[in-house]
Amino acid sequence: MEIKRGIPVAPGVAIGPALMLDTESFRIPQRAIAVAGVAAELQRLGLAMEAAVEEARGNQKAISDKLGTQYGAIFGAHALLMTDPALAREIEGLIRDQHFAAEYAVSRVIRRYAKALESIEWGPLAARAADLFDIEKVILGNLLGQRKEQMRDLKEPVIVLAHDLTPSETAALDPHMVHAFATEAGGRASHTAIMAGVLEIPAVVGLGKFVTDVSGGDFVIVDGNRGVLILNPDEETLERYEHTRSSFRTFESGLLELRDLPAETRDGTTIHLLGNIEFPQEASHCLDRGAGGVGLYRTEFLYLGKKTHPTEEDHLEAYVTVLKTLGAQKPVVIRTLDLGADKFPSHAGGHSDERNPSLGVRSVRLCLRNLTLFKTQLRAILRASALGDVRIMFPMVSTLLELRQCKMILAEVKEDLEEEGIAFNRQLPVGTMIEVPSAAILADLMAREVNFFSIGTNDLIQYTLAADRTNQEVASLYSAGDPAVLRLIDNVVKAARQYNVSVNVCGEMAAEPMYTMLLLGLGLRHLSVTPHNIPEIKKIVRSITLEEAVEVAREAMLLETARGVNSYLRERTRRILPEVFG
Ligand code: PEP
Ligand code: MG
Secondary structure, X not given: OEEEEOEEEEOOEEEXXXXXXXXXXXXXXXXEOOHHHHHHHHHXXXXXXXXXXXXXXXXXXXXXXXXXXXXXXXXXXXXXXXXXXXXXXXXXXXXXXXXXXXXXXXXXXXXXXXXXXXXXXXXXXXXXHHHHHHHHHHHHHHHHHHHHHHHHOOXXXXXXXXXXXXXXXXXXXXXXXXXXXXXXXXXXXOHHHHHHHHHOOOEEEOOOOOHHHOOOOOEEEEEOOOOEEEEOOOHHHHHHHHHHHHHHHHHHHHHHOOOOOOOEOOXXXXXXXXXXXXXXXXXXXHHHOOOOOEEEEEHHHHXXXXXXXXXXXXXXXXXXXXXXXXXXXXXXXXXXXXXXXXXXXXXXXXXXXXXXXXXXXXXXXXXXHOHHHHHHXXXXXXXXXXXXXXXXXXXXXXXXXXXXXXXXXXXXXXHHHHHHOOOOOOOOOEEEEEOOHHHHXXXXXXHOOOOEEEEOHHHHHHHHXXXXXXXXXXXXXXXXXXXXXXHHHHHHHHHHHXXXXXXXXXXXXXXXXXXXXXXXXXXXXXXXXXXXXHHXXXXXXXXXXXXXXXXXXXXXXXXXXXXXXXXXXXXXXXXXXXXXXX
């Protein structure tokens, strides 16, 4: 048995066989296969090799036609190498005799050849090592492609283990079959982590190296409450976790009974609990969990699986679905596209070579450079505003000028619609995310420009502490409880109050029960969280008085370190929700 500790990002416990999902960068674990699986593995290898040879021949022809046969010959040589019977014999031998998975066998043989060639310091043969790596990449690409296909027709529940998952890969997991996932990489607020909440499956990220210690089919436990992955658990651990799993389920179904009760503190203060969504279908998750509306609709997920920009009608269709599900009374805050950084960077309009994408052309920066893209979405949001309580919000605003530019473009689009006689809400409330420290510091100036603020703690923490939200190596720096973050939030709430602007928190901090008392005590009355987390937060809200929350916030603000703040808050919350922190 081996226990790995990482970052818990979605609660719950799952127990089951592991499925190793390999990464684009082809880190191949030394996976063993069952004896009975040898024939199928050889067949898988054969198909992958055949496809690779075919691809090389196709490239040979295309390049020869275009540039001349001497260039096409490079691919001809690849095809020849791959059809070399000695190579196939050696790879097949590793599968047949040592029961290695095809990926590992291919990688091992080709790398041995490449190493031998690399040791020749000069001459034409030395350069052939690069060709071998190329060949390896193509064959592995085919093999791993087949594995991804397999993901679509899983016959039994599994726990997905991977070095890392992109948001798109995570979104493609079928929660009926994938009961949890755990990754070596990733941080608390990475979009992969957020997607775990959407799928409502337990997840742990940032575990550090483990994929070489486990084989597909091994039994594993993912504890999403404590951030633990257990490989090959012993009988006693298994029994203990079976028990934890069933008591957590009872706890969760008990929470659902709170659905129709008001989110009100014991002394009668109403807290607005809203849902964060990525897909229109999630609007129903909000209703199921008793959300008061949608506090954050992350529209960039309209790009998932798409090769082209969504049209105005694509946008509108998605927004109308949400409005129809929620009804005309509940507010829906539609955030304009936050593309770039780790969110669908391939759509980021040719900025994929940025050294530091989180500090680059992301979000409104991207939209303001691509007005066609921006206006297409603004038109759809405005058109949807005629049908329900739609509000618009701009992400990643870092200067006042940027916010004013966004509003100016919105005004232009309104004029266009007016001229075209298309209906929209002329009083459409406009808000800005406060997720860059500069915006938090200038909150008093920002407040004069908008109707509402939404504090995006995921990015605010990242930019305040200069700690990448997706990087487990700096996860200990990345903390919502850091005094610098708390002071910024405090500043934003005070500015909002002064200018009578409503303020919400929509980052993951709002979904973490240990911060609920603090946020209420700082003056927040709107929290927007993954729908799954609403009942738990409501339970805390209904268990405390505002007076208690104010005292907690006052105490927390006096503490000097994130560690001090977090242990204080954990202790205060443990008294209310022992099921989560016990
Ligand atoms: C945030 O940064 O806190 C936020 C809600 O936006 P996202 O997670 O989509 O970047
Ligand atoms: Mg953000």
